[in-house]
Amino acid sequence: MQQTQTVQEEVQLSAPAPRLGRAIVLTSGKGGVGKTTTTANLGTALANRGARVVLVDADVGLRNLDIVLGLESRVKHHLLDVLEERASLDEALVPGKHSEHLFLLAAAQSREKDDVETSKMKALILSLRERFDYVLIDCPAGIELGFRNAVAGAEEAIVICTPEVAAVRDVDRVVGLLGNRFRPQLVINRLRPNLVKKGKMLSVEDVNAILRLPLLGVIADEPEIIVTTNRGEPLALRKDTPTGAAYHAIAARVAGEDVPAPMPAAAKVTILERVGSLFGGRRA
Amino acid sequence: MIEFLRKLFGQSGSSATAKERLRFVLMTDHLELAPELIEAMKRDLVDVISRHVEVDRDKIEVNFERQDSALAMLANIPILSINRPNGSPTLVPAESVRPPIAANGAPPPRVRKRRKRSTKKAAGTGSAPAPASAAAN
Numbered sequence: 186m187q188q189t190q191t192v193q194e195e196v197q198l199s200a201p202a203p204r205l206g207r208a209i210v211l212t213s214g215k216g217g218v219g220k221t222t223t224t225a226n227l228g229t230a231l232a233n234r235g236a237r238v239v240l241v242d243a244d245v246g247l248r249n250l251d252i253v254l255g256l257e258s259r260v261k262h263h264l265l266d267v268l269e270e271r272a273s274l275d276e277a278l279v280p281g282k283h284s285e286h287l288f289l290l291a292a293a294q295s296r297e298k299d300d301v302e303t304s305k306m307k308a309l310i311l312s313l314r315e316r317f318d319y320v321l322i323d324c325p326a327g328i329e330l331g332f333r334n335a336v337a338g339a340e341e342a343i344v345i346c347t348p349e350v351a352a353v354r355d356v357d358r359v360v361g362l363l364g365n366r367f368r369p370q371l372v373i374n375r376l377r378p379n380l381v382k383k384g385k386m387l388s389v390e391d392v393n394a395i396l397r398l399p400l401l402g403v404i405a406d407e408p409e410i411i412v413t414t415n416r417g418e419p420l421a422l423r424k425d426t427p428t429g430a431a432y433h434a435i436a437a438r439v440a441g442e443d444v445p446a447p448m449p450a451a452a453k454v455t456i457l458e459r460v461g462s463l464f465g466g467r468r469a
Numbered sequence: 470m471i472e473f474l475r476k477l478f479g480q481s482g483s484s485a486t487a488k489e490r491l492r493f494v495l496m497t498d499h500l501e502l503a504p505e506l507i508e509a510m511k512r513d514l515v516d517v518i519s520r521h522v523e524v525d526r527d528k529i530e531v532n533f534e535r536q537d538s539a540l541a542m543l544a545n546i547p548i549l550s551i552n553r554p555n556g557s558p559t560l561v562p563a564e565s566v567r568p569p570i571a572a573n574g575a576p577p578p579r580v581r582k583r584r585k586r587s588t589k590k591a592a593g594t595g596s597a598p599a600p601a602s603a604a605a606n
Contacts, residue, residue: 350491357495361502384482391488395495 208320210339214355216326219374224323229421230436232287236318242292243335244325255417265293298331310338342367348387371398375406378451402435405449523550
């Protein structure tokens, strides 16, 4: 019995690879913490490494991922067209601007989250896993049906959290809902190291003392992110910037490479700040 | 002067406040999301207290509230009778703060007992069981 199985495995290995890609849902519970930005940047960085990546915008009714990727004018068909068989997957997949490895499956803008059938979504993600190395699913905010559909086909989860009480609370709730099956990993977004240093913002340690999740990396709150989003060109395209490099480090860690989790450093203190710190800089 | 300069340079440490609020909100969230935990605690509480007095199992209320820097559990456990149903007096501890119990099973002087972790005003809710019927068992 054992031997037959091994033989079968060998036969499978020699045949053209039916290997499934990884389906990872990016979620947070709370809105506005940077799920879409992180999905776009992580996808860009993974594709830049040579992996075949598809980004699925599961935020039906509030399509955004196309904007962040600068692909809004190229979307002809969307997720629900595919699920309801009005368009084939090939017709609906939008190739990325900057990488031949990156594709987008946009959300339907004129429909509602309840229009998506969970079983069909699951089947779609599975068929995407047959074609791509990574299927990144951009989950809508909330924990209702939209969340459940986004999570349905995923096998892993990345949770995005900002250093704020409400965001940490929502991530805590989402992680509770996900359970152990998804082995959630954490990205802390919008950290302002200088504020942390002054004791005015929760630190990475504060956040993860509560969440206790494997940390993929920390992204600073940089004006650059706003600028690149305005242009529809994810910052991960610019590896030379600290934040671009941070996304690449996160991608490497997702891919299983043993690189340190990116951690933004506080800016050098000015003389004025140094004087100020004499009068109370010890508060952490 | 130092305080003024501190304010000027904004060293207020609001992250400590955030941490504290987060800790509380998560404790209460987790309690809210685990009704079975509260039920289990209620059950165990009643089991312990029932060793000494007869309580009204159906009217027990358990609440949680923030008291300064701790989360307090407030249990409202109506006592029906001080005598155990089988009348064994040995289980009442000698050093008990309660008044001595009449041997004939007379109505207890206090029919309501409020248990809590910290000393704070007890805002009683619900109606107390009638002592007469309680004693009649």
